[in-house]
Amino acid sequence: MRGRVLAVAAALTASLALSGCDRGGHTDLGLALSTMNNPFFVGIKEGAQAEAAARGLKINITDAQNDPTQQINQLETFTSQNVKAAVINPVDSDAAVPAVGVANRADVPVISIDRGVNGGKVGTTIASDNVAGGRLAAKTLAEALGGKGEVAFLEGQPGTSAARERGKGFEEGIKAYPGIRVVARQPADFDRAKGMDVMANMLQAHRGIGGVFAANDEMALGASKALGSASGGRVKVVAFDGTPDGVRAVRDGSLTATVAQQPRLLGKQAVEWAVRAAEGRPLPREVKVPVVLVTRDNAARFAD
Incomplete structure (x- = not known):
């Protein structure tokens, strides 16, 4: 029983730390998008922004312009901002491995969205089915x-x-x-x-x-x-x-x-699962979001 109380207290402490109002200019979460020259990824951005705002979190959303080397630099920026979790939408599933490695070495939990990463430590992948x-x-x-x-x-x-x-x-x-x-x-x-x-x-x-x-x-x-x-x-x-x-x-x-x-639901869930990752909570290997026929x-x- 005492162990359970301590675990709950630790989770609450992590949650409060993540959602604190004054973070000295630091950013809570980072989202590295492959491109914003596509309405689908703009939708992900909007969903993530709305969910972060609803939770009182600061989120840094970047555009790699389909250049995997930019995503490495962007993950380095996230770690320098002391983000509590990072989300990556890989330009390329293989080329994203070094970017994920940047966050792994800084002990920043990573989740991927829309596309998987073929290496490194990724907590979960959120994608349409x-x-x-x-x-x-x-x-x-x-x-x-x-x-x-x-x-x-x-x-x-x-x-x-x-x-x-x-x-x-x-x-x-x-x-x-x-x-x-x-x-x-x-x-x-x-x-x-x-x-x-x-x-x-x-x-x-x-x-x-x-x-x-x-x-x-x-x-x-x-x-x-x-x-x-x-x-x-x-x-x-x-x-x-x-x-x-x-x-x-x-x-x-x-x-x-x-x-x-x-896409807006994908962005929303990216923030939800990034918060769980920052709190050290267990994550499924994959989160599948349903598709519908129009x-x-x-x-x-x-x-x-």
């Missing part, structure tokens, strides 16, 4: 095509767990439809302009493409531009993320559907 989302995208695209036809797959940024997991789910799901053939697949780095260029090249080589799965909304919107008036009509396009631009495109019919993540029938519910 990307494999389930990939399967849902495959099912949606195949059914929109009546179970047959040629499709193209625009992959995300190589080296990220999100790209790998969405691809895994899509591949697993599409196997259930033997009449569907994936005739082209290529990374477009989660980028709209690259999505347009890759889609244009695919159409030159495969004029019979009737469906497209893009592993995020930005690539899908680029592909849609390359497809022109065929997008969402003759060529079915299924995306992933559920960003405001993606949902609007579903509403206007240029995208067939998008598998929506919940179609023209229900898109109004997701309007920004």
Whole structure:
């Protein structure tokens, strides 16, 4: 009994220390985002900011501009600010290992968000259920095509767990439809302009493409531009993320559907789990956030 009382007292002390009002200019939490040039990551930022403000915490949110070396510098900044926990959204799951190592050596607990880290000590990874989302995208695209036809797959940024997991789910799901053939697949780095260029090249080589799965909304919107008036009509396009631009495109019919993540919820949970990590509480290896399918029938519910 005495041990339990001491443990509770220690947790309360850690919590009070984390939420103290006057920290001499120090920062409570750090969040290193891979990029803010993407509405999805802006949503994560907004969710984290709102939750930190609700808890009276100071959070430093940084933008690596898709440069993994910047994330190393940003984790060094966090440790110099005496953060109690750090959250990293890796530019690359392998290249993020040295950044995590910076925090590990400073005894700062780390959690990752949206993408995993392939090394170092990470308390938990908070991410959408990307494999389930990939399967849902495959099912949606195949059914929109009546179970047959040629499709193209625009992959995300190589080296990220999100790209790998969405691809895994899509591949697993599409196997259930033997009449569907994936005739082209290529990374477009989660980028709209690259999505347009890759889609244009695919159409030159495969004029019979009737469906497209893009592993995020930005690539899908680029592909849609390359497809022109065929997008969402003759060529079915299924995306992933559920960003405001993606949902609007579903509403206007240029995208067939998008598998929506919940970025603000991801950001909120990042702060919640970072606080638990700072308090030394046990963490699960993974926290999966559900995805939902947005179609023209229900898109109004997701309007920004």
